[in-house]
Amino acid sequence: MRTRAVVRASALITAATLALGSTHAARAQVSTCRRAETPRDIIDCVDRIMRGESSRGTASMEVLTENWSRSFEMQVWSLGTEYSLVRILSPRKDAGTATLKAGNEIWNYLPRVDRTIKIPSSLMGASWMGSHFTNDDWVKESRLIEDYDIETSFEGERDGARVWEFDLMPRPEAPVIWGRIVYRIRRDEMMPVWARYYDEDGELVRTLLFDDYRRMGGRLVPASMRVEPMDKPGEYTQVRYDDLEFDMDLEEDFFSLRRLRGGR
Amino acid sequence: MKAGHVWRIGWRNLGRNRRRTLITALGLALGYTAVVVMAGLSRGLVSEMIDNGTGMVTGQLQVYGAGYLPDRSIYETIGGRGGTDVGALLAEVAADPRVVAVAPRVFAGGLVSTGAATTSGVLMGIDPAREAEVSRLLTFIRSGRAPEPGRYEILIGAEMARQLDAGPGDTVVVVAPAADGSLGNDLFVVSGVFSTTVTELDLATAVATIDVIQELVALPTGRIHEVAARIDDPWLAPEAADAVASDLAAAGLEARVRPWTEFRPEMVDYARMASSMEWLLIVFVFGMAIWGVANTMLMATFERQKEFAVLLALGGGPGFIVRSVYTEALVLAAVSLAAGVVLTLPVLAWWSAAPPDMSFLYGGFTMAGGLMRPILRVEWPTAMIFLTGGAMFVTALVAAVYPAIRGARVPPADTLAGR
Numbered sequence: 001m002r003t004r005a006v007v008r009a010s011a012l013i014t015a016a017t018l019a020l021g022s023t024h025a026a027r028a029q030v031s032t033c034r035r036a037e038t039p040r041d042i043i044d045c046v047d048r049i050m051r052g053e054s055s056r057g058t059a060s061m062e063v064l065t066e067n068w069s070r071s072f073e074m075q076v077w078s079l080g081t082e083y084s085l086v087r088i089l090s091p092r093k094d095a096g097t098a099t100l101k102a103g104n105e106i107w108n109y110l111p112r113v114d115r116t117i118k119i120p121s122s123l124m125g126a127s128w129m130g131s132h133f134t135n136d137d138w139v140k141e142s143r144l145i146e147d148y149d150i151e152t153s154f155e156g157e158r159d160g161a162r163v164w165e166f167d168l169m170p171r172p173e174a175p176v177i178w179g180r181i182v183y184r185i186r187r188d189e190m191m192p193v194w195a196r197y198y199d200e201d202g203e204l205v206r207t208l209l210f211d212d213y214r215r216m217g218g219r220l221v222p223a224s225m226r227v228e229p230m231d232k233p234g235e236y237t238q239v240r241y242d243d244l245e246f247d248m249d250l251e252e253d254f255f256s257l258r259r260l261r262g263g264r
Numbered sequence: 265m266k267a268g269h270v271w272r273i274g275w276r277n278l279g280r281n282r283r284r285t286l287i288t289a290l291g292l293a294l295g296y297t298a299v300v301v302m303a304g305l306s307r308g309l310v311s312e313m314i315d316n317g318t319g320m321v322t323g324q325l326q327v328y329g330a331g332y333l334p335d336r337s338i339y340e341t342i343g344g345r346g347g348t349d350v351g352a353l354l355a356e357v358a359a360d361p362r363v364v365a366v367a368p369r370v371f372a373g374g375l376v377s378t379g380a381a382t383t384s385g386v387l388m389g390i391d392p393a394r395e396a397e398v399s400r401l402l403t404f405i406r407s408g409r410a411p412e413p414g415r416y417e418i419l420i421g422a423e424m425a426r427q428l429d430a431g432p433g434d435t436v437v438v439v440a441p442a443a444d445g446s447l448g449n450d451l452f453v454v455s456g457v458f459s460t461t462v463t464e465l466d467l468a469t470a471v472a473t474i475d476v477i478q479e480l481v482a483l484p485t486g487r488i489h490e491v492a493a494r495i496d497d498p499w500l501a502p503e504a505a506d507a508v509a510s511d512l513a514a515a516g517l518e519a520r521v522r523p524w525t526e527f528r529p530e531m532v533d534y535a536r537m538a539s540s541m542e543w544l545l546i547v548f549v550f551g552m553a554i555w556g557v558a559n560t561m562l563m564a565t566f567e568r569q570k571e572f573a574v575l576l577a578l579g580g581g582p583g584f585i586v587r588s589v590y591t592e593a594l595v596l597a598a599v600s601l602a603a604g605v606v607l608t609l610p611v612l613a614w615w616s617a618a619p620p621d622m623s624f625l626y627g628g629f630t631m632a633g634g635l636m637r638p639i640l641r642v643e644w645p646t647a648m649i650f651l652t653g654g655a656m657f658v659t660a661l662v663a664a665v666y667p668a669i670r671g672a673r674v675p676p677a678d679t680l681a682g683r
Contacts (some may be wrong), residue, residue: 117377
């Protein structure tokens with residue numbers, strides 16, 4: 001209970017950042033991805049959709065659990081894989097709550113008490129704000145192609161679309177928590193359909209669903225992401241993007257504790 | 265020959281060589297004392313372990329909502345999502361005659377932060393007055409004081425305080441996911457720092473009053489996670505748990521009641537192991553004593569060869585000789601037991617009343633999750649006092665087997681002729 005509870009404070013931001021990252025990823029992505037031929041290249045392209053260059057956007061997040069459901073509006077900024085900032089705009093009770101990722105550090109700002117607190121690294125695996133994303137989703141800097149051996153497990157038509165399915169098995173020395181990841185990618189759009197995450201015992205732990213491919217900020221992106229934990233049937237966290245901009249003029253000093261607190 | 269005469273002969277035979285008898289009896293008596301005192305020490309250690317393992321925080325009996333365990337979800341309060349009448353619940357649990365005190369508790373996972381330093385842990389909401397009757401948690405406060413109801417004060421463990429570099433009077437941020445899905449967060453003043461020396465507790469436990477924690481995590485006053493109870497004789501906890509569970513069920517409350525034997529099974533295992541060690545102790549001590557007694561009896565048998573020869577020549581028969589030797593062995597055991605009891609009981613009485621403080625040799629240490637004080641506590645091992653006495657008689661009887669056979673086989677004519 002302890003650990004789970006603790007980092008819920010950061011998980012909301014995780015979702016938002018992930019979500020935003022997935023959109024701004026698409027920069028130059030389509031053109032380069034179309035040239036990708038090997039499983040490694042393809043996964044690299046999709047993986048980079050989840051990360052990105054500088055960007056800004058607004059998103060909504062809906063969290064449904066067995067005990068409650070909540071919706072948030074958020075504003076998100078990111079710079080590469082190292083920096084991101086998420087600020088909750090609504091509901092009013094949570095407005096102003098913000099999370100900053102700068103390198104390996106995560107800070108939360110709590111407007112109710114006007115304090116910033118640093119999230120310890122030991123809590124990276126826990127969720128944030130009750131969502132089903134973890135801090136680790138947000139903070140991790142490694143890329144799939146560096147940590148996993150990738151093989152094509154299926155190539156053909158599924159649900160009326162041409163897709164690839166890839167099996168990603170962690171390399172022995174890779175510092176990752178998943179025992180296996182299976183990715184489905186639509187060939188025509190080079191867009192992820194879903195990713196399934198398995199633990200070391202081969203049990204499916206969660207599914208990440210991508211949907212609503214749209215042009216935002218001049219790029220094709222999955223505007224909707226939804227994570228479903230397998231151990232909690234019916235629960236999910238869904239992130240939708242309302243608007244996105246890419247290639248913002250953001251510098252590293254934008255992602256400061258002062259900015260976290262709402263300053264400029 | 266009358267039985268009384270046989271016993272008298274056995275008693276008189278012990279006087280043939282009083283020094284030898286005294287040494288043998290003293291050896292047996294000291295063996296008795298060693299076994300009983302060691303058993304008392306072993307039970308003292310077990311009692312200390314149970315008292316500290318259950319008395320430090322958990323209590324000897326716990327009442328939870330039916331679905332609270334094992335996940336300890338914040339939502340699974342006693343009485344379900346609607347909660348319960350806490351006062352009535354406490355009264356119901358306290359009504360069991362074995363229950364001495366009860367205390368309500370609320371738990372939440374959370375962060376405690378000074379800003380730059382943040383630790384995670386269990387936030388425990390307590391009623392300080394009741395908690396002091398159930399657990400010794402508040403006695404471990406090393407600086408400051410316990411939090412007071414209605415005030416945003418928090419008592420933190422020493423290791424947490426060290427990591428946060430915080431102490432009494434400092435302000436910390438406490439963050440916890442609330443039952444309504446929001447992120448509970450507020451400023452708390454550190455009222456005190458406790459140190460149990462149990463690292464897990466000192467690092468990952470923060471205590472505030474129950475009303476404050478309920479407010480932080482958006483739980484109404486009727487929703488609590490646990491009622492902890494103290495039972496003076498911890499071995500009565502299982503039957504008390506059954507009775508409380510029945511009472512609560514009869515009152516229409518779906519709850520789970522656990523005695524410490526269920527949530528601390530390792531301590532039960534240790535107690536069982538310690539109990540079996542007492543038997544081993546008997547076997548070892550009296551197993552060695554057998555040879556000493558046998559030697560004494562054998563010497564006596566050799567000295568009485570002519571006496572046995574006369575008795576056999578007069579038609580006494582081997583059975584009479586065997587009975588005579590056995591009688592002597594039993595009288596020796598009785599005398600030794602009397603000496604052992606006289607020696608042991610005052611030692612036990614003194615030791616149990618004033619267990620020596622060994623802190624000059626070693627400090628407190630943790631065992632099975634409980635803090636062990638550096639004292640040599642002794643419990644009265646009532647059963648072992650009698651069992652060890654029985655073992656002493658068995659020892660004497662076993663030791664007399666060979667001497668009795670030798671005595672019964674004395675050839676009367678040759679022995680009397682000096683051949």
